[in-house]
Amino acid sequence: MKVRPEDSLKIENIVASAKVTDYLDLPDIASKIPGAEYNKKRFPGVVLRMQDPKIAALVFGSGKVVLTGAKSVDSLSKGLNILGGLLRDLGIDIPTKLDYKIQNIVTSADLATPINLNKIAVGFNLDRIEYEPEQFPGLVYRLEVPKVVVLLFGSGKLIITGGKEPGDATKAVIKIVSDLKSIGLI
Amino acid sequence: MKVRPEDSLKIENIVASAKVTDYLDLPDIASKIPGAEYNKKRFPGVVLRMQDPKIAALVFGSGKVVLTGAKSVDSLSKGLNILGGLLRDLGIDIPTKLDYKIQNIVTSADLATPINLNKIAVGFNLDRIEYEPEQFPGLVYRLEVPKVVVLLFGSGKLIITGGKEPGDATKAVIKIVSDLKSIGLI
DNA sequence: CAACTTTTTAAATACTGTTTTATATCATTT
DNA sequence: AAATGATATAAAACAGTATTTAAAAAGTTG
Incomplete structure (x- = not known):
């Protein structure tokens, strides 16, 4: 049984930002939390x-x-709470209720059929397409609405990134499937 | 309360030259003064x-x-005297009264209002203006009298450099403010 | 002889690096 | 022949570096 492209979506990565307090003593955090990485000359944050x-x-x-x-908004929220707890355990005053903002969602999808990137490259709006197979095997397609970037591969697999909410990737896939069908490429 | 542009001037850096004696044994100075840097293959002077x-x-x-x-003529003078003392302590005959010549003064100023560099670029004398925002965010304006170079930023902040005396920057700012008002850009 | 070396300083931009993740090619490296 | 390491995408955080301007000194290089 074949899955429709718009039903094949899977969130692979979510990037979010949050403010947990007004000041953090990074050297202290780095030394007290096992596994913490801190190299201020390389990067100003503790990992x-x-x-x-x-x-x-x-x-x-x-x-x-x-x-x-x-890989999900739920786990993102859970992770933020765990982080808050880790810092709280260090004696830092961290709110129990933490707010965050999703900055980017990376989603994968599958058209379930191989596609000819060369044909797509000429059939789609050239100034929204970038396809240099000798540099990268995927075709880069920049959508305006929703504002996301989609990587299309010859296998029919897709990567949608840049979205702010799960629905962005869904809309992007529906639009791309529609476009590919209209020019008879799938 | 708003400060007038010509009252917002602040000397940020003064470069001056002087002759303290007729000969100096640089290797000796470099070895005896803590923190001195001397790499003659890189630069002929001791820092x-x-x-x-x-x-x-x-x-x-x-x-x-x-x-x-x-950051001021006074501190420049004081610095020269300190330098003279450092060398004198090494047994070198350095005059107590040292003369110097200011070669360049870098001054900052603020128009206290944002300005449109693109409009200024077309409104001012083209051959005295250089504005390539993709290379540098400031507009470069070369004044003839006083002979200084002014960097204008979209924020309204200015940098005046090349002057030989504090008054040069003041005159330059007054002239620029006048010019900008005459073409209605501030 | 021109141009670059070094030092200082402000302004405001771009850009680097770090982290994560799928995807799929290539070049290296065990 | 597997296994890394780029290559490319987006995004935030932020420290740092580059960009530009002027000037002197006295070396080196072209």
Whole structure:
């Protein structure tokens, strides 16, 4: 039984930012949290990695943090709470209710049929397409609405990135499937 | 309360030269003064740094020196005297009264209102203007009298450099404000 | 002889690096 | 022959570096 492209979507990564407090002593955090990475000459933030859910956090002196790697909004939220707890355990005053903003969602999808990227490259709006197979095997398609970037591969697999909410990827896939059908490429 | 542009001037850096004696043994100076930098294959002068006032000095074998970093004529003078003392302490005969010549003064100013650099670029004398925002965000304006170069930024902040005396920057700002008002850009 | 070396300083831009993740090609490297 | 490591995409956080301007000194290089 074949799955429709718009039903094949899978969130692969969510990037979100949040402000957990107004100031954080990074050297202190880096030394007290096992596994924390901190190399200020390389990067100004402390890198913390949680295992369940598997999420990486970039923690900054400003009290702002960035979470990456979450595969669902729920796990993202859970990861932020875990991070808050880790910092709270260090004696830092961190609110129990933490707010965050999703900055990017990376989603994968599958057209379930191979596609000819060369034909798509000429059939689609040239100034929204970039296809240089000798540089990268995927065709880069920049959508305006929703504002996302889609990578199309000859296998029919797609990567939708740049979205702010799950629905963006869905809309992008529906639009692309529609466009490909209209020019008879799938 | 708004400050007039011509009252917002602040000297950010003064570069001056002086001759403190006829000959200086640079290897000796470099080895005896803590923190001195001397790499003759990189640069022919010894670099000395004073902390209060924070001024850097380039000392040459000819007995000539260059002072940079002073934020006022007074601190520049004080820095030169400190430098003279440092060399004198090494047993070198340095006059107590040292003369110097200001070679460049860098001054900052603020129009206190944002300005449209694109309009200024077309409204001002083209051959005295350089504006390539993709290369540098500031508009470069070369004044003839006083002979200085002014960098204008969209924020309304200005940098006046190339002047030989404090008054040069003041005159330049007054002239620019006048010019901008005459073409109705501020 | 011209141009670059070094030092200082402000302004405001772009851009680098770090983290994550799927996808799929190529070039290296064990 | 597997296994890394780019290559390309988006996004935030932010420290740092580059960009530009002027000027002197006294070396080196073209």
